[in-house]
Each structure stands twice: as structure tokens, then as C-alpha cells.
Amino acid sequence: MARPPGPPLPRLLPALLLAAAAAALPRRPCAPAGLPPDTVLGRPGANVTLSCRGEGLANDTVSWELETRRGRRLAQGDALPLRGLQRDDAGRYSCRAGGRPLRTLRLLVQDPPEVPRVSCYRRSHDRDVLCEWPLRQKPAPGTQATLWVKRRFTAENATEQQCRYFSKVQKFVCRLKVPPGVDDNKPLVVSTCVRNGAGSAAGEDKIITLSGVLKPDPPLNVTVRALERWPQRLRVAWAYPSSWDPRFYWLRFQVRYRPEPARTFTEVDQVTQTSLDIADAWRGTRHVVQVRAQEEFGHGAWSEWSREAVGTPWTDPRDLASEPGPFSSQFPAEDGTDGYGATLPPELFGAEPAEEAADGGLAEAGGRSGAAPYTFLMAGGSLLLGIALFVGIVVRYRRTRRAGGRRGAKADGAGQHALVPLAPPSPGSPLSETPLLPPAAAPPAPGPFHVTNLDYFFSGK
Template identity: 65%
Template structure:
């Protein structure tokens, strides 16, 4: 059975009305009586009476010093400072006072809406190119899409310090964060009105947390290429119900590009590829844990320098990094500053300063260790040589005893005047080596 065309048309009309924006009448603010509006650069005519008085000459007084006479006053090339009150006089009596407004009509607003967390109000804001004229009003309407409910109306306020309009819309408890909402904005003044394009979004889609706070960068003891970054949740986000995920970006100060780390779920990060001895800039931003909405703005910059050994301050210099130089004999990875590769025609004093800055002084600890090692090697070599000499003497004495030879006894005639006591005592059998016995080394045997 075919549906009657009338019912189909009515259903379409209801659907269109339900899905349409909740915009109400958006018109200019009504001008009070005896008020004339003019735009900057335009011409305007002020009338004293509908008909010119028959007797006498009408004179005008007002913001401009030189004003003409007559029932009609023509003002050309209006400027903002021409705004004010103008009066016409006849015979010393004031016939009429007219207020002149010199204003531009408001520009169409470009509205963006956001929500700092799941339990916060919706904030819609925009920045006009020029400060609004006095008396300008801005109104926002919001309703759920595809429903016949009435729209919520909210006045917007202009904050001169931030130079932007802000509209705060309260979200009723239990509102579905996945349902579409429709928002309309109207800005009106005495010079005209302008409406924004309708915005359709969900509460999940406009989530935008505040930037993380208390970002700190600390060096790790005895780790010249590590930095520990810590931060905290913004006060507007309660981590007991919903979490955030973070992005961290960092760079050494001479480098123009950042290194970025994604999918950080904790409130700290251990950087393991920092440049040695270089100051690093670190920033953090946050997003809802499941990726709903937009990333927050980057946090304020925090700086930190990796741990540096005390001797590295003189050996490596201020421009060290983890990348070793090609002509670096010590392997410290010293990156020389660009000033060292400048003009070779510098004066003698400047050259001496640069040469002293590049040359690395020898450590006294290294000299002490090298000298001690050399002395120990000499003592060991001397002791080994003496040991071999003693062993050779022992083998030679064993051969003499095994061959039946007896020691020779000198023959002396009887009654020799010489003493029977030998001048030298008999040789002692070979014994163990005593390094402290100097007679053993000086005997020549």
C-alpha cells in the first residue's frame, strides 16, 4: 500500500526541522531615537527639522570645529572620532540634538568549541579581527541533533585581555558523549549583525585537555646520555576516572628539529640518546587515552643537561656531544664550535686562546698510573733474569760434583810465612734468591 504524499511531505518537514540548526532571529540591535548610524569613510546627512525654518539661519555645533549652516548638515569621510552629539540652533535656542555613531558591522564569527575533560562545560570561542563596538552582543544556541527539544541559549562575553569571545555551555548530567550536537552563534551591534556557520560535533570529538604541568628535566647519575623527564596531570583532568596519553618532544639547543616520542602512558620518560654535555629543550602534550578529541597545546619549555664527569668539563669542553669527531684522538666525541673554523687571519692573541681551548690537558692520574705500571714491569723483568742466573749456576755446580773432581788445594812450602788462614772463605752452596742480598749480585760469579 503506497504511503500518501501528504504524510511523506509532513515527515520530511519534521525531519528537516529536527535536524536544522537551533538558530533564532539574528538581527541588529535597535537604534534609539535621534540616533544616526554611519560607517567609517562614508557620508552622512543630519537633519534639524523635517522642513527648514522660514525665518533665520540654522547653526550647528558638535564634534567638528568647522560646521556649516542650514537645516541639513553634510558630514563626509566619517572617522571614528566624529562620533558624538550634534545640535542645531536657531536664534539662540536648541532645536534638536542628534547622536552620531560611526561603527563597522560585526564580522561573521569563526567558532571553535572544546571541552577540557569529560566532566567540564563546553567552551566555544572566537577571536574577532578588531575589538567589537560598545553594545555588541553575542548569543549561542545549542541543541541535540534530530530532536524536537528547545535549544539552550547562552550569552557570550568578550574578554578584552584575551581579545576573544567566550561562551560557556553547561552539559546536563547523563548526556551521551557520542550524540551529535548543533551549535549556532549570532553577533549583533547597532551597525548590523552576523551569524556563524552551524557547527555539528559530539562531546567526545571536542575533548581537548589542558597542557601538562610541572615539567622537569633531570640528569641521571653517571649516565652522560640520559635525561629523566617528569610531569603531572593538569588540574582540570581527574585521572581517577579517565587517563591521558602523552607525547614528548626534545632537542639539543643547537639542533632545529625535535625528536618525538609517542604513546607515553606514564608521567615520566627516560631519554637514552641525549647529546653529551648539551642543554636540551623538552615539551609535553596530552590527549584522551583512547584518542578522542584533539591534542592539548604543548607545555612550557623545560631544559636540562645530561650528567657530566668533573674532568670532562676541561677535557671535552662546552660543545661536546655523543658523536665523536673524526680527528679526536681521545674518543671523547668533542664537537668543536663553529667559531674555531672561522678566518685563519685572526690575531696572535685570538689564535692562542682558540688553541688552548681545543688542546686537552693530560690528566695527572693517567701519568701516575702509567709510571707505576712501568716501574712494576722493570722490577719483574729484573727478578726473572736473576732467577734464571741462579738456576744456571746451580746446574753448573751439580755437573762438577758428579765428575769426581775435587777442589784444588794450593801447595805451599813448609814454613811459609803466609798465614794458613785463607783470605777468602769457601764458596757457599747455592741457595734461594734474595733480592735484598746485594753481595750476591756484585760478586761476579
């Protein structure tokens, strides 16, 4: 009988790899923490009954006390019922009979621990790996957190690390020391376990690489400076974080900025220097700038954004001096604004306060007197200019008349050209030697206001 053919080898490889990976995972002894003797566990909101269990107490009165409330009897009897437990009910309870202590019980009021959701990061290539997870509420006293790390697909034992709880940030943090010479691209398996008296919780196995968990700290000392004579430029500068050594490894940066009226940021990528010039800033507007960093080749994650830094582009002092105040002398627009988007006060449009309107015509006249000085100044200036022009014309006309009268008193014939007989020249003289006209007399020097010869009009003929 022929044996049926088995599955082809390529189909078996994924299953074999998964089986090998499962076998290579570290064992996680994540069991609840054992309770010591004479310890009773109760969850918040539950009901618990404490029992003294004394012998020969039939005729003796049993009383209960809590260490935090000494001198105050809680109840009498062999059993002490507690309803609706709260965290304040935790503590040591003692039962007494006839003045002698019989038994002491410790009551724990706890919830099982939260399931850890671990994230790991490394601040630089020469730093240890930190794995952490946040908590919604403070863990119960005595809660323990453990982290195991081992290389994937190896049979070596896992490295165990104890984690600490930091109440200020409400996180568990585990430090994984990286031995020198470890390949940054080799995968590692990280396992976590949290346990207390009420139970335990194991986190999902996380596979990481040392280069993949790189996450630098945010850049430091971010400053924004204006550039003189550049009203649309800002210069941003920053420094490497103290946890990153730039002598061996570099960072690349991303800068984002926005003017304060806007809510969206403009981002600039692939910045390799520790400074950047913003060329499209808004004139006279304060800008908010932030910077973050990543490993130069893109390994790992971006850092958190730096603290916000603010700066305003350079403004020409002459522009500041020429800017109108909130109530300028410009004519208001028809829509009740001053042309810059600012609403003008109603009194500029004739709306007067109630106190002035109650005074009748006097208040109305006083309200209109604001525009009178400008009208009078313009009318007075025009009138003075007209008078000055009229006086100048009259003076010039009079001087012209006087000069004309003096020239009219000259002798007859003055200023006339003598007639020359047109007799033919003698036969012996050449034609060019006989002048056609005698030489003209030199004209009199004109007066200060003469432009043309006026003798023809004022000769008296």
C-alpha cells in the same frame, strides 16, 4: 494507463534524512539590532549629512555642536555634512538656534560584524563546553553575540546562551552548560549569531559531540633533570592539569625534545605515566622539552604544548677539568683552527699587531720568543739525562776495574784446580769409592757489581 514507477526507497532515504535534519535545526533569529530613534548610522569612510529639520528657522542661525567638543561650533546651517567618517566622529550632535536646543542626533560609525567561525572544546568530562571565535578587530559598542544548542533530530527547543567578549584575548566566548546524564556520543547542533546596528552575521551550524570536543589543558610543572653518571640521559616529569581529575579519567601524553642547536623535535608517543627518561640526549648540551596531553582512549583533541622546560645531561667533573680553554697550548692545525672547530687568533701564526711590526727586529724577536721556553726545556732535559747516564757508566766501569785489580794480586795457583792422577783403583776397593775429582773449593763472594766470574780475564796470565 500505467503509472510510471517511482524512485526506489534506498534512494529516498538520504533525501529524507537531510530534510529531517534541516527541520530539526534550531531557528536562528539573526536579524540586525534595531536602531533607536534619532540615531543615524554611517560606515567608516562614508559621507553622512545630519539635518536639524527645525520649523521657523528662516531668520535664525543654526549651529551644531558635538558633546565631546562642547563650546566649539562645528558648522552653521540646517544641514551638517560629514565627509569620510571615522570612528572618532561617533557621538551625539546637537543643533541650536537662538541659544535654544532644537534637536539631538546620535551618530554611529560601525561596520557590520565579522562572520563567527566557532570552535568548541571541553577541558574534561565534568566541565562545561566552551565555544569561542577570534576577531580581527575590536567589535563596535553594543555588539551582541548569541549561541543556540539543541540535540540533533529532535523537536525540542534550542538552548540560548549569551556570549561575552574578552578584550585581552580578543575573542567571543560562550559557555554551554551540560546537564548531568547527557550521552557524550549524542550529536549536538551549535548555531551562532552576531549583530550590531550596522548589520548581523550568522555562523555555520556546527555538529559536535561532548566526547569529540574534549581538549585538556596543557600539563603543568614540567621539569627536566639530569641523571648522575648518565651523560646521555634526561628525566622529564610533569603533573596533570588542575582542570582534569585523574581519579576517574586518565590522560596519555606526548613528549617532544630537541638539543638547542637543532630546530626539529624528536617525539615520543603513548606515554601513560607522568615521567619519561630520554636515553639519547646529546652530551653536555642543553635540551628543550615540551609535553601535551589527550584523553586516554584518544577522544577529542590534543592539548596545547606546555611551556618549554630546559635541562642538560650530567657531565663528569673530570671532563670539565680537562677541557682546554679558548687559547690552549695545543699545536694549531694547518687550517688555522685548534682541532675543535674554533679559529685561533692570528698572532699565534706570526701575524703581529701594527704597533709591534713598526718596532723592526726587536718586535720580531719578541714575537718569536713565545715558543723558545719549550725548546730550551726539552733540550736541557735531554742533555741532563745524557750526562747522568754517562756518569753512571763511568762510575760502574771504575768500580769494576778496582775489583778486578784486587783479584789479580792473588797467589799463583789460587783459583786453579789440582790435577788428580788417573791411576786405576785398587782391586779391593769398589769403583764408586774413588773420586774422580777432589771437592771444589767454595768460590769467593762476588762484589756488589759482579754478575759473572771475571778472574779469568784479570788473573794476570
